[in-house]
Amino acid sequence: MTGIVCTPLLSEWLVLRGQVPDLVHTGRSSDGGLGPDSGQPMLVAGVAGALSDELEPGDLVVADEIRGAGEPIPSQASPFLVGELRRAGLTVHHGPLMTTPRIVDAPAARRTLAESGALAVDTESALLAAAAPQGQAIAVRAIVDTPDHRLLRPGTLVRGPRALRSLRRAAPAIDAWAAATGDREVVLAGPRSFCAGVERAIEIVERALARHGAPVYVRRQIVHNLHVVRDLERRGAVFVEEVGEVPEGSLVVLAAHGVAPQVRSDAAERGLRVIDATCPLVTKVHTEVRRFVARSNTVFLIGHHDHEEVVGTRGESPDQVIVVADPDEAARVRVPDPQRVSYVMQTTLAVDEAEATAAVLRNRFPALTAPHKDDICYATTNRQRAVRAVARRADLVLVLGSQNSSNSHRLAEVATAEGVEAHLVDDASGVDLRWLRGATRIGITAGASAPPQLVDDLVRCLSGLGRVSVTETSVVDEDIRFTLPREVS
Secondary structure, three states, X not given: OOEEEEOOOHHHHHHHOOOOHHHOOOOEOOOOOEOOOOOOOEEEEEEEEEOOOOOOOXXXXXXXXXXXXXXXXXXXXXXXXXXXXXXXXXXXXXXXXEEOOOOOOOHHHHHHHHOOOOOEEEXXXXXXXXXXOOOEEEXXXXXXXXXXXXXXXXXXXHHHHHHHHHHHHHHXXXXXXXXXXXXXXXXXXXXXXXXXXXXXXHHHHHHHHHHHOOOEEEEOOOOOOHHHHHHHHHHOEEEEXXXXXXXXXXXXXXXXXXXXXXXXXXXXXXOOXXXXXXXXXXXXHHHHHHHHHHOOXXXXXXXXXXXXXXXXXXXXXXXXXXXXXXXXXXXXXXXOOOOOEEEEEOOOOOXXXXXXXXXXXXXXXXXXXXXXXXXXXXHHHHHHHHHHHHHOOOOEEEEEOOOOOHHHHHHHHHHHHOOOEEEEEOOHHHOOHHHHOOOOEEEEEEOOOOOHHHHHHHHHHHHOOOOEEEEEEEOOOOOOOOOOOOOOO
């Protein structure tokens, strides 16, 4: 049975007086007595002192590692709890927690501890967490005192209850953590994560930064993933909505989703140096549109109206390209000449969804011409096949990818269509612990724009809830690589 222990500190006398009874859950040991079972995950909850004034009384600290006299104790499932608590509206800090043999109250002593990177200090967490299996301990501490608001002062009588109120509000999240603990199997979908087009786009920005130095401007997100964007921002990339925001004469990279010809014209008018990171498979769709338009055809663009790839593709000829989102729109669309019609597709659609729309168009317009080759990219197709295979084996499917990633959304939809619960999350902190309750076999995949590290992080977090065995279901090996533009090659 999982152990949840509310620990005593001198500054926690209110806890012992019953002010937070809903937090005092204690697992039974193997001999049936009360106390943490050393073979099970453990959560230690209580109060602590902040090591800097950047934390305020009532804030919560969830330890990513617990430091004491011995080796640091990792807390692998801590991102799950951080996300749960933040969704509950609590102020949560995620970082190291220090355990010392005695209370540290002097400001100078706290500043010394703060130099180690620790966020807060207590006197028990490391001692208790040592009883849990490696990586399966969590510490949640509410801040009572700071270097400038010391423990042994009258103000503690105000700050203490504030901290305890935060612990009470944390109780549902702690209960959710307890219910989610347990051993499970993880089934990874293969292929998953970055495709060749995404790798190419990211490498273009990285090479531009290495060759030209910061800043390098990028129109829109280079790929639809927040982690990728933030990483490139730290290196000196500056993301803008439109080329009009880029200083004249500067270097600008066009994102992987492609742009309308007008964007290139606007860049030329400002004298910008342009590096095109458009995925070659998206460029292929643009070429098809131009070919069909040159025949005076109306072009149906099967895709989502507001997606950047669709906006850019339609920009090739706004008067002759009609976006068709689904079979219902396909059944209603009207054209000037039904004998001069063609269609293309957004590259990141679900295959079945796109084909259903194309089938309606073919039925209504017998003269409809199609692209020479399928527009939905190989990576989208492969990842959908893989997640379908995984979903058939899983109790739950987790898809890693940002909310504005079309291909990631499609992966969750494909899994759901197989009759399994599936969710799209940016990273492990987006996982609702309630999803994990009773799920003993979890399928994991990642959208084509999601970094592979996110998959490793999620598996590591799951291992903080219990023992994890990992297998992979692979449907195809991908070995495609696209050449770089001459500007950075």
